[in-house]
Amino acid sequence: MSGTPVRAMVRSPFVLVVGVILTWFIAAFLVWPNINVLIATFFPDGSFSGRAAEKLFSSQRAMKALGNSFLLAVALSITVNAVGIFIVLVTYYFRIRGSRVLFLGYATTFIYGGIVLAAGYKFIYGDKGIVTSLLLQVFPSMDPAWFSGFFAVLVVMTFATTTNHMLFVANALKGVDYQTIEAAKNLGASTWTILRRIVLPMLKPTLFAVTILSFLTGLGALSAPQVLGGREFQTITPMILTFTNSPTSRDLAALLAVILGLATMVMLAVMARLEKGGTYFSVSKVSSELQKQDITNPVANVAVHAVAYLLFAVYTLPVVLIVLYSFADGAAIQTGQLSPGSLTLDNYVRVLTQPAGLRPFVVSVVYSALAAVIAVGGLLFVARLLQKYRNWVASVFEYLLHIPWILPSALLALGLIISYDHPNPLVGGAVLTGTTVILLIAFVTVKIPFTLRMLKASFASVNSSLEEAAAIMGAKTLYVFRRILLPLVLPAAAAITALNFNSLLDDYDTAIFLAHPLVQPLGLVIKANTDGAEGTEGVANTFVYTVLLMVITGVTMYLVYGRSGKRRSRKRLPEVPPASSIGAADVPPAGGTAASGADSKVPAAPVR
Amino acid sequence: MIRLDSIKVSFGDFTAIPHLDLHVRPGEFFTLLGPSGCGKTTALRTLAGFIQPAGGTVTVDGKDVTRLPSDKRQVGMVFQNYALFPSMSVWENIAFGLRVRKEKSADSDRMVRDIAHRVELSDEQLAKNVAELSGGQQQRVAVARALVLRPKILLLDEPLSNLDAKLRHQLRQQLKDLQSEFGITTVYVTHDQDEALAMSDRVAVFNKGVVEQVGTPQEIYDHAATEFVCNFIGDSSTLTPEFVAQVNAASGAQLSTRASSYLRVEKASLDAPAGGGAAVGLPGKVLSRTYHGLHSRYVVRSHGADIRLLVREDGGAHPEPGTETTVYVRPDHILQYHSETGAALQEQDRQDQAVALP
Numbered sequence: 001m002s003g004t005p006v007r008a009m010v011r012s013p014f015v016l017v018v019g020v021i022l023t024w025f026i027a028a029f030l031v032w033p034n035i036n037v038l039i040a041t042f043f044p045d046g047s048f049s050g051r052a053a054e055k056l057f058s059s060q061r062a063m064k065a066l067g068n069s070f071l072l073a074v075a076l077s078i079t080v081n082a083v084g085i086f087i088v089l090v091t092y093y094f095r096i097r098g099s100r101v102l103f104l105g106y107a108t109t110f111i112y113g114g115i116v117l118a119a120g121y122k123f124i125y126g127d128k129g130i131v132t133s134l135l136l137q138v139f140p141s142m143d144p145a146w147f148s149g150f151f152a153v154l155v156v157m158t159f160a161t162t163t164n165h166m167l168f169v170a171n172a173l174k175g176v177d178y179q180t181i182e183a184a185k186n187l188g189a190s191t192w193t194i195l196r197r198i199v200l201p202m203l204k205p206t207l208f209a210v211t212i213l214s215f216l217t218g219l220g221a222l223s224a225p226q227v228l229g230g231r232e233f234q235t236i237t238p239m240i241l242t243f244t245n246s247p248t249s250r251d252l253a254a255l256l257a258v259i260l261g262l263a264t265m266v267m268l269a270v271m272a273r274l275e276k277g278g279t280y281f282s283v284s285k286v287s288s289e290l291q292k293q294d295i296t297n298p299v300a301n302v303a304v305h306a307v308a309y310l311l312f313a314v315y316t317l318p319v320v321l322i323v324l325y326s327f328a329d330g331a332a333i334q335t336g337q338l339s340p341g342s343l344t345l346d347n348y349v350r351v352l353t354q355p356a357g358l359r360p361f362v363v364s365v366v367y368s369a370l371a372a373v374i375a376v377g378g379l380l381f382v383a384r385l386l387q388k389y390r391n392w393v394a395s396v397f398e399y400l401l402h403i404p405w406i407l408p409s410a411l412l413a414l415g416l417i418i419s420y421d422h423p424n425p426l427v428g429g430a431v432l433t434g435t436t437v438i439l440l441i442a443f444v445t446v447k448i449p450f451t452l453r454m455l456k457a458s459f460a461s462v463n464s465s466l467e468e469a470a471a472i473m474g475a476k477t478l479y480v481f482r483r484i485l486l487p488l489v490l491p492a493a494a495a496i497t498a499l500n501f502n503s504l505l506d507d508y509d510t511a512i513f514l515a516h517p518l519v520q521p522l523g524l525v526i527k528a529n530t531d532g533a534e535g536t537e538g539v540a541n542t543f544v545y546t547v548l549l550m551v552i553t554g555v556t557m558y559l560v561y562g563r564s565g566k567r568r569s570r571k572r573l574p575e576v577p578p579a580s581s582i583g584a585a586d587v588p589p590a591g592g593t594a595a596s597g598a599d600s601k602v603p604a605a606p607v608r
Numbered sequence: 609m610i611r612l613d614s615i616k617v618s619f620g621d622f623t624a625i626p627h628l629d630l631h632v633r634p635g636e637f638f639t640l641l642g643p644s645g646c647g648k649t650t651a652l653r654t655l656a657g658f659i660q661p662a663g664g665t666v667t668v669d670g671k672d673v674t675r676l677p678s679d680k681r682q683v684g685m686v687f688q689n690y691a692l693f694p695s696m697s698v699w700e701n702i703a704f705g706l707r708v709r710k711e712k713s714a715d716s717d718r719m720v721r722d723i724a725h726r727v728e729l730s731d732e733q734l735a736k737n738v739a740e741l742s743g744g745q746q747q748r749v750a751v752a753r754a755l756v757l758r759p760k761i762l763l764l765d766e767p768l769s770n771l772d773a774k775l776r777h778q779l780r781q782q783l784k785d786l787q788s789e790f791g792i793t794t795v796y797v798t799h800d801q802d803e804a805l806a807m808s809d810r811v812a813v814f815n816k817g818v819v820e821q822v823g824t825p826q827e828i829y830d831h832a833a834t835e836f837v838c839n840f841i842g843d844s845s846t847l848t849p850e851f852v853a854q855v856n857a858a859s860g861a862q863l864s865t866r867a868s869s870y871l872r873v874e875k876a877s878l879d880a881p882a883g884g885g886a887a888v889g890l891p892g893k894v895l896s897r898t899y900h901g902l903h904s905r906y907v908v909r910s911h912g913a914d915i916r917l918l919v920r921e922d923g924g925a926h927p928e929p930g931t932e933t934t935v936y937v938r939p940d941h942i943l944q945y946h947s948e949t950g951a952a953l954q955e956q957d958r959q960d961q962a963v964a965l966p
Contacts, residue, residue: 177689177691179687179688179689179691180691180692180693180694182658182678182685182687182691183685183687183691183693183753184693184704184708185658185677185678185679186656186657186678186679186683186684186685186754187679187704187705187708187753187757188679188705188708188709188757189679189704189705189708190708193708197693197704198693198695201693201695201696202693202694202695204695
């Protein structure tokens with residue numbers, strides 16, 4: 001497998017066609033826009049200029065936003081770890097009463113996030129929020145805007161981004177060999193010592209990785225500071241957005257985006273370094289399954305239970321209230337007071353039957369579905385070729401396709417705006433900025449890295465002798481791809497499409513830069529509603545949208561992860577050969593086997 | 609030294625060990641042997657304090673430790689996969705227990721280096737990460753980590769099971785040498801009969817949560833107390849009643865023809881024993897011969913019984929399949945078990961059964 005000569009590779013017409021299309025796409029939408037941002041920042045008139053930097057340093061607002069972003073990033077790294085590690089431990093490590101129920105509460109962030117979550121918190125705790133209205137009746141003197149600024153942004157983002165912990169840290173914890181814990185017990189270590197000296201050190205590489213992800217989330221935060229930050233707490237990305245909208249300050253926006261991009265690249269480089277050097281490979285060949293630990297100290301036990309249920313309340317309250325108030329009438333939403341009589345289906349009827357209510361939903365569904373299908377459909381061929389051919393050309397392509405993963409979406413969006421606001425030969429002389437196509441391109445682009453990695457993994461999990469067997473019987477490349485590989489990879493591809501669709505459905509960060517003014521997706525409408533644009537009806541609509549999104553996301557997650565999760569939770573039997581190799585023995589293998597190999601490692605799907 | 613009295617272990621509805629009595633003597637290398645799922649690991653984990661028995665007592669050195677947690681029992685344990693802490697160096701692994709006990713760091717260091725020296729780990733290896741060590745070195749780290757706390761008992765849970773055959777043989781010897789050097793009472797769990805016979809002072813053979821026999825390796829091999837032990841340990845041929853009757857007729861022995869009868873493969877022979885002795889020859893036909901280099905395995909059918917036996921490949925002429933031959937058997941080598949209870953028949957039982965024959 002190592003090293004197919006490049007010359008041999010370009011002899012295949014299949015490779016040539018895919019290669020040409022891919023080169024054009026990468027050049028037009030991944031490389032050129034970002035180079036353009038650099039040019040706009042430093043070479044606005046064809047020669048080097050530091051004017052943008054000067055403007056930035058003299059703008060108090062911009063400098064404050066920069067400072068705030070780094071403050072948020074650092075604070076978020078700490079709070080997310082504190083909450084995230086705690087909830088992972090109480091759901092998977094310690095024996096806590098009702099831990100299954102707790103898990104459901106903590107997992108609510110899997111089904112809603114981003115702008116939807118920020119909006120939900122604002123409608124509940126914000127100055128006109130439901131809980132605030134109720135509290136004001138009890139404490140008339142309290143500040144109605146108590147939930148805003150840095151504090152509110154930090155709280156909301158903390159509880160929104162523990163998803164990473166629930167995915168990756170929980171997974172790492174399950175991989176800890178229980179015999180090491182028993183060994184430590186046998187050597188006299190207490191519960192606390194075992195946790196501190198044995199378990200947490202083994203999770204360290206994963207914790208580093210999620211800390212960096214949290215840092216980057218804080219740094220690039222857009223919706224939470226916009227919705228809840230208020231005037232005094234603004235961060236880089238909202239600032240980029242503001243500067244982008246006026247042509248005179250676009251160079252400032254570009255410079256801020258470059259700074260954000262640089263910080264992201266540095267952090268990701270650090271992460272890659274840590275991943276290489278710091279992973280602890282388990283030395284055991286047979287490991288035993290983790291068993292839950294009792295907290296022996298009764299005081300500590302009660303305290304941990306109390307905090308666990310308190311956090312459960314924090315996680316579930318917004319979801320419960322959103323679902324409840326999605327059935328409420330305007331008066332109930334305004335005052336917070338809910339009576340059984342005020343619960344009706346009117347909100348749902350309005351959203352689903354009136355064009356104004358339904359339109360953003362349809363726009364989002366169409367955009368997400370198109371982008372998800374295009375990304376997976378196109379990358380099926382690319383992933384296959386990258387997995388088959390290993391040489392420097394393939395490596396270069398692979399690195400280039402990861403650009404959207406390295407750069408923040410604000411930078412990518414800005415690049416597209418700047419590059420295609422005038423006729424450009426790369427896209428046949430068309431102007432894309434302000435059209436409906438540009439958002440679709442951005443949606444496809446941001447989903448490339450995740451899709452590519454997942455598809456490559458699922459191609460790699462296909463037994464290579466199947467392909468060789470087909471080739472020996474005279475099948476041609478395309479025929480093998482269509483009849484042998486595609487059916488095997490299809491379940492995984494469908495799962496990836498569904499996950500992509502999900503995460504694009506409530507997108508805000510990309511759409512706010514690029515959406516057509518008359519074709520607004522859901523995220524933008526929800527954001528507009530938080531500003532009070534549509535009054536209580538807008539709030540009610542948002543609740544309905546949120547519930548619908550949660551249902552769609554929940555169902556997708558269940559279809560992708562839920563069922564296979566149950567299969568995997570059974571005790572592993574090492575003697576039994578894996579399902580895929582059994583399938584490989586018969587010529588037409590069962591379709592389901594390929595997916596389980598891929599989705600056992602699906603990372604980052606619901607990460608926002 | 610160690611006593612398990614009327615131990616009962618259940619997991620929910622499933623009773624893993626209904627009733628277990630065991631006595632391990634000081635300084636002994638004691639092995640729990642049995643097929644997988646027979647309860648031997650459960651017994652060891654009960655002794656270690658990881659499983660709380662539903663009934664019965666565990667006594668160590670005259671002290672009842674049944675309710676004590678694992679670390680208060682003065683038992684050291686080497687786990688199946690060694691359970692070395694991957695986030696720590698070799699030194700830190702060995703020193704872990706000492707640091708938990710809050711020993712002074714100078715003392716800890718001295719004790720760690722001392723034990724490392726005794727299990728032949730170099731100072732250079734102490735600084736390494738556990739993942740950099742070979743399987744054999746990892747085993748020595750695991751043993752050192754257990755022994756540095758000076759336990760009264762060392763528990764070993766199939767420590768050789770995930771190694772390849774050659775290394776397993778080599779480490780088996782190392783482990784035995786370490787044990788005799790330290791003179792520590794050791795309880796060893798394995799499903800490998802070869803390992804059990806070669807290493808142990810005494811062996812307890814487990815089956816379905818019950819101890820079938822406790823004895824020295826030679827006792828359990830030559831005088832397997834039950835049909836299960838006879839089948840589990842060593843290799844034997846099943847004899848037919850006609851064959852046993854022929855042996856009785858030829859030798860005047862009074863073997864029971866109703867009992868289940870077995871003969872170890874190495875106890876049958878195609879050559880008349882040099883000294884004559886008590887062996888009797890019975891006619892048979894060679895069914896097959898498999899060549900193994902050192903020896904050949906024969907299957908000879910005689911009076912309905914397929915007698916398996918070994919013939920040393922010493923260059924002499926040996927019968928080919930299909931030819932008639934004579935199988936020599938000593939009546940006192942025939943192992944007999946009660947066909948219902950599976951218990952070994954004593955001389956008295958044999959006669960009773962023989963008399964009872966119509």
